[in-house]
Amino acid sequence: MKKNNNLIIIILFACLGVLLVLYFTFNNQNKKRYQWLETYKSTSDQPYGTQFIQKLLENYRPGQKFILNNKKSLQTLLDTTVLKTKTDYVLIGQDIYLNEADKKALLNFIHSGNDAFIATVNLPFDIIDSIFTSECDREIFLVKNDTLAVTLNFYNTKLKTPKGFSYSYRYGKADQNYFWNALNPEIFCDSTQSITPLGYINPNKVNFFRFSFGKGHLYIHSNPLVFTNYFLVKPDKADYASSVFSHLHGESIIWDEFSKSAFSTKNNAPEISPLSYILQHESLRYAWWLMLASAILYTVFAAKRKQRVIPVLEAKANTSLEFVNMISVLHFQSGNPKDIARKKVKYFLYFIKVKYGVHTQSLTEGHLNRLAEKSKVNLADLKLILDEFNHVEHQPYYNQDRLVDLYNALEKFYKHCK
Numbered sequence: 001m002k003k004n005n006n007l008i009i010i011i012l013f014a015c016l017g018v019l020l021v022l023y024f025t026f027n028n029q030n031k032k033r034y035q036w037l038e039t040y041k042s043t044s045d046q047p048y049g050t051q052f053i054q055k056l057l058e059n060y061r062p063g064q065k066f067i068l069n070n071k072k073s074l075q076t077l078l079d080t081t082v083l084k085t086k087t088d089y090v091l092i093g094q095d096i097y098l099n100e101a102d103k104k105a106l107l108n109f110i111h112s113g114n115d116a117f118i119a120t121v122n123l124p125f126d127i128i129d130s131i132f133t134s135e136c137d138r139e140i141f142l143v144k145n146d147t148l149a150v151t152l153n154f155y156n157t158k159l160k161t162p163k164g165f166s167y168s169y170r171y172g173k174a175d176q177n178y179f180w181n182a183l184n185p186e187i188f189c190d191s192t193q194s195i196t197p198l199g200y201i202n203p204n205k206v207n208f209f210r211f212s213f214g215k216g217h218l219y220i221h222s223n224p225l226v227f228t229n230y231f232l233v234k235p236d237k238a239d240y241a242s243s244v245f246s247h248l249h250g251e252s253i254i255w256d257e258f259s260k261s262a263f264s265t266k267n268n269a270p271e272i273s274p275l276s277y278i279l280q281h282e283s284l285r286y287a288w289w290l291m292l293a294s295a296i297l298y299t300v301f302a303a304k305r306k307q308r309v310i311p312v313l314e315a316k317a318n319t320s321l322e323f324v325n326m327i328s329v330l331h332f333q334s335g336n337p338k339d340i341a342r343k344k345v346k347y348f349l350y351f352i353k354v355k356y357g358v359h360t361q362s363l364t365e366g367h368l369n370r371l372a373e374k375s376k377v378n379l380a381d382l383k384l385i386l387d388e389f390n391h392v393e394h395q396p397y398y399n400q401d402r403l404v405d406l407y408n409a410l411e412k413f414y415k416h417c418k
Contacts, residue, residue, distance in 0.1 A: 015294040036171045038121075040093040040224060042068070042257050047170070047230035050092050053241060056232070057090065057253055060245065065252035074102040074259055078109055081254075088250035089116040092224045093260035096124045102259065103127060111214030115248045119221035121181065128220070131213045136189035142222055143205070144179040151202040152226065154243060164202065165240040167226055181222035182207045198247060208244065219247060338398035341406050345389055348410055355417075363389050375417040385409045 035046045042054040058066045069077050103126050110116050151164035169178030182205035199208030211218040231237035278284045352358045356374040372379045388406040
């Protein structure tokens, strides 16, 4: 029976160990103050979330409508929302995920006179291919510039600044190299009209540009990182973001959080269950089932009657020193300082006998050198103790002041002896 119980305990602890490994694998940033991951989530106040820019845009046009979409597909949103004024569509993220119906809805939205702003690491080719035709017979794509720092600026002389806007990618406590995206230069030629460059990375790599489509425009920014919380807390970076959004002409704003997730688009569901998200990922799914199995095992076997807890008896403490101090206080209160001094002397002689092997009934100068060598206490301090001992034995009158001197000399020895 005991063997079975031990086996069960081993299994439970093994399951617990696996759970801990999984926990620290997927949450290895929990103990850090900041999580340096490019989530681009509007609910995240971490460095690379977009909570700040979302709040800024929410109050960007006072009195106008701000629509935060985090539950509906883009087609459903545009079909069910009445837009009485020109509206700007905004998405800032790693990528944009639209099915065919969503793409058509967004193109109709732009064609009817609204503006769309998309800042993603990867170009939204599904939208661009329906709008753009290269006059230079060149394919449009992004060029990655691996560098530590970049300077961004605008072509518009009213927005352009002499020094530009400097950006460096931070991870943890130091700046690191980062891939800053820009358009391939070959896309521009003398006959280019369908694409308008608006901003650039020094020296002249376009990273902010516009497509015209019907009555509206599609604005693309290839560096969504510049709109994250880490940069917007700095005034000049907030000025850059404000200049970017000054190109949009709508009165109301739609912030699309829903289309940032491939999972949301694929299932086309208005609401996402956290458990469904866990079950969609293999590692999370295994961790979930393992946790449930461990909880069931614990419930089944921990429900059995257990032996009464045996109280732990504390080890007996050595109270000899406290006893001596108490007796000393009682003698001191009785008004016989010489008697107390003699007991102090006896205790000291006993101490050096036990600790250093110095056997003597009274301390003499002959013992001082040997005791000084063994205890590593200065010879002068030992001579002071010897003087106090002589006062105890040879002075007929022994007052409390002498007792205090003896006590101080002995305490100094106890604190410094090795």
